[in-house]
Amino acid sequence: ILSRISRAHYSMSGSRWRKVSEKAKDFVRLCLEKDPNKRLTATQALIHPWIMERVHLPEVPIDTAVLGSLRSYCTSTHLRRAALTMMAFSLTTKEIAELADLFLAFDHDRSGRISLTDFVSVMKEHFDISTE
Numbered sequence: 181i182l183s184r185i186s187r188a189h190y191s192m193s194g195s196r197w198r199k200v201s202e203k204a205k206d207f208v209r210l211c212l213e214k215d216p217n218k219r220l221t222a223t224q225a226l227i228h229p230w231i232m233e234r235v236h237l238p239e240v241p242i243d244t245a246v247l248g249s250l251r252s253y254c255t256s257t258h259l260r261r262a263a264l265t266m267m268a269f270s271l272t273t274k275e276i277a278e279l280a281d282l283f284l285a286f287d288h289d290r291s292g293r294i295s296l297t298d299f300v301s302v303m304k305e306h307f308d309i310s311t312e
Contacts, residue, residue, distance in 0.1 A: 188212060192205050206230065207225070207228050207231065210225075242286070242302060242306060244306050251303070288301070
């Protein structure tokens with residue numbers, strides 16, 4: 181696989197790619213372009229039609245149980261975090277999609293990262309938490 185990647189030799193056929201939209205495939209092709217002068221820059225990637233369509237996803241309500249679980253995870257021991265991480269690898273596709281939707285609910289600026297400000301904002305909105 182690594183050899184094919186280094187040669188930029190890949191295929192978008194097969195069962196994994198059947199349900200992937202043409203815009204998504206175009207995005208992947210442009211990101212995998214071997215020639216760095218032809219490859220998408222970060223700015224170009226962010227304005228690609230497939231990405232722009234995802235920016236306008238509907239708002240997903242955040243369940244307070246999810247927020248409570250995040251709070252609990254943050255205060256967990258390293259062993260517990262490791263065990264929870266291993267459990268996450270056994271999630272179904274549907275469960276992963278639900279988590280992705282919840283992540284987007286936290287990621288207010290659609291940067292792909294949850295800033296501390298966004299996290300605190302959501303926690304304050306759903307829990308009685310002070311700024312201290």
